[in-house]
Amino acid sequence: MSTDRLRSFDSSIKQCSTDGLIPVRSKSATRMRxxxxxxxxxxxxxxxxxxxxxxxxxVRLAFLGVYGLALGVGIDFDHFLLARVYAGDWRxxxxxLQNPIAAVTEQEAIFEDVRDMTLQRLLSHxxxxxxxxxxxxxxxxxxxxxxxVVLYCHLLCDLLRDNHLV
Numbered sequence: 140m141s142t143d144r145l146r147s148f149d150s151s152i153k154q155c156s157t158d159g160l161i162p163v164r165s166k167s168a169t170r171m172r173x174x175x176x177x178x179x180x181x182x183x184x185x186x187x188x189x190x191x192x193x194x195x196x197x198v199r200l201a202f203l204g205v206y207g208l209a210l211g212v213g214i215d216f217d218h219f220l221l222a223r224v225y226a227g228d229w230r231x232x233x234x235x236l237q238n239p240i241a242a243v244t245e246q247e248a249i250f251e252d253v254r255d256m257t258l259q260r261l262l263s264h265x266x267x268x269x270x271x272x273x274x275x276x277x278x279x280x281x282x283x284x285x286x287x288v289v290l291y292c293h294l295l296c297d298l299l300r301d302n303h304l305v
Contacts, residue, residue: 171300172246173212176293180211183292187285194281203282207289214293217263222253257301264294 171179184207188200195203222231231249235242241249250256268290276283299305 169247169300171296173215173242176212176215176296177208179292179296180208180289183288184208184211184285187288191281203285206282207285210286211289211293214264214268214290217267218250218256218260221256221259221263222250225253225256261294261297261301264290264297268294 184204187207188204191200191203219229219232219235223229231253235249238245268286272283272287272290275286296305
């Protein structure tokens with residue numbers, strides 16, 4: 140998507156929120172933290188692994204488990220791409236690379252100076268997730284299924300938190 144189209148989309152979103160069609164997120168509202176996504180991914184990954192238990196040896200199951208847990212948290216790296224589009228530079232990613240502990244200790248503050256990216260963040264999860272599910276399904280049906288279930292859980296958690304249901 141071109142920068143002009145993103146800006147047009149951005150101005151449309153702003154107009155809808157000004158008209159009251161889209162609730163505006165307050166700065167004090169919190170998004171799902173990485174640790175929460177990790178904890179939500181644990182039972183989901185465990186259920187998929189139990190369903191695959193007869194098909195794979197322990198080494199492959201361990202690989203799938205690590206992959207599923209990393210994916211449950213790692214899909215949020217798309218936020219840095221969105222921040223790049225809106226901020227015009229990579230300062231958010233550079234900050235995190237220079238201060239990796241900030242991913243745990245200062246998670247809410249990393250994107251504080253970037254406009255609310257709620258809708259774009261969810262959209263990028265859906266777009267990236269769909270592509271990733273398709274690619275992993277080609278590698279292995281089980282890998283594709285694990286990818287789909289973990290990303291569904293991640294997106295559901297984001298939607299529940301963004302709508303103040305959890």
